[in-house]
Amino acid sequence: MIEVRWLHLSKRLAAIARFVPQSSRLADIGTDHAYLPIFLIQKHVISSAIAGEVNTGPYRSAEETLKRFALKSQVSLRLGDGLSVLHPGEAETVVIAGMGGPTIINILSQHPRVTQSVQRFIIQPMIATGLVRRWFVSHQWRIVAEDLVPEEGRLYEIVVAEPGCSPHLEDILYDIGPFLWNSRHPFLKEHISLLIRQYSRMRENMKASERAHASSKFSILSDKLEALEARRKCL
Ligand SMILES: C[S@@+](CC[C@H](N)C(=O)[O-])C[C@H]1O[C@@H](n2cnc3c(N)ncnc32)[C@H](O)[C@@H]1O
Known part of the structure; x- marks a missing residue:
């Protein structure tokens, strides 16, 4: 059996x-x-x-x-x-x-x-x-x-x-998640903080190369970090 x-x-x-x-x-x-x-x-x-x-x-x-x-x-x-x-x-x-x-x-x-x-x-x-x-x-x-x-x-x-x-979603909401943001999910602040840490690390690594530093990816990352910080302040 x-x-x-x-x-x-x-x-x-x-x-x-x-x-x-x-x-x-x-x-x-x-x-x-x-x-x-x-x-x-x-x-x-x-x-x-x-x-x-x-x-x-x-x-x-x-x-x-x-x-x-x-x-x-x-x-x-x-x-x-x-x-x-x-x-x-x-x-x-x-x-x-x-x-x-x-x-x-x-x-x-x-x-x-x-x-x-x-x-x-x-x-x-x-x-x-x-x-x-x-x-x-x-x-x-x-x-x-x-x-x-x-x-x-x-x-x-x-x-x-x-x-x-x-x-159409505001750019930063693709990273955060529109439902997570709108519902103010209990782990939202932690989620945004993790994204900030991850993107900051990526940006720091890019600074090591002059080409990467001058690239559009670097400025996109910087804009994202600014938007994430602004969102986090609202919570
Ligand atoms: C980390 S495991 C996750 C298993 C399970 N879905 C979970 O969430 O616990 C990822 C699994 O996806 C399989 N996988 C990766 N690429 C795949 C693909 N293109 N088609 C089907 N299976 C894939 C891997 O072999 C592995 O077994």
């Missing part, structure tokens, strides 16, 4: 799980251990899911976990790059979590017919979330929710986007 175990998620994955609509057809891209689909099935939020993974190591670990939780028949595990594992219309909700912003943008861009058929993207970039917000807004997606989750000394950003037009 197979022993049924209950999965406990990290705070970060639990926060992502809260954005998955009841009964939606879910795909978790870059699933690694497949914890997210397993948790959502155990909680009866969804009855089945697709889990995509590009690397064989994590693919095998997902296979193992699904076997251990006796959920192999409910999760279709697929080996492949990004959205290539999906047919257009196969998934309503797609989670892409734990990767860098540029990788997420690549995944969103490479299979436009699949991307266009999705009803909701839930993304959690490890870096460069501002780039992904910008990608969404300039590709007819509107940001409908955001969250910040502190865990193990980091602050994770989650962005939820659905098809539709977004009003």
Whole structure:
């Protein structure tokens, strides 16, 4: 007899799980251990899911976990790059979590017919979330929710986007997050302080090179820092 175990998620994955609509057809891209689909099935939020993974190591670990939780028949595990594992219309909700912003943008861009058929993207970039917000807004997606989750000394950003037009955002809100700002998220000040630290470090490094110092990137970074400081003062 197979022993049924209950999965406990990290705070970060639990926060992502809260954005998955009841009964939606879910795909978790870059699933690694497949914890997210397993948790959502155990909680009866969804009855089945697709889990995509590009690397064989994590693919095998997902296979193992699904076997251990006796959920192999409910999760279709697929080996492949990004959205290539999906047919257009196969998934309503797609989670892409734990990767860098540029990788997420690549995944969103490479299979436009699949991307266009999705009803909701839930993304959690490890870096460069501002780039992904910008990608969404300039590709007819509107940001409908955001969250910040502190865990193990980091602050994770989650962005939820659905098809539709977004009003053009003030530049600095791509970095901060429009919902995080408008809702005065409890971790907003910490989030802005982290951005200030990160951009200051980048600017300091650029000062070492005369060319970098004179570049437009340097002045964009300086403008961003000024805007972030001004926002922080309002809190
Ligand atoms: C840090 S793990 C995050 C796992 C899980 N999504 C989470 O948030 O806990 C990133 C996973 O994404 C996978 N990955 C990276 N690029 C991918 C791509 N283009 N398509 C599918 N999976 C990818 C990696 O192999 C790895 O297993």
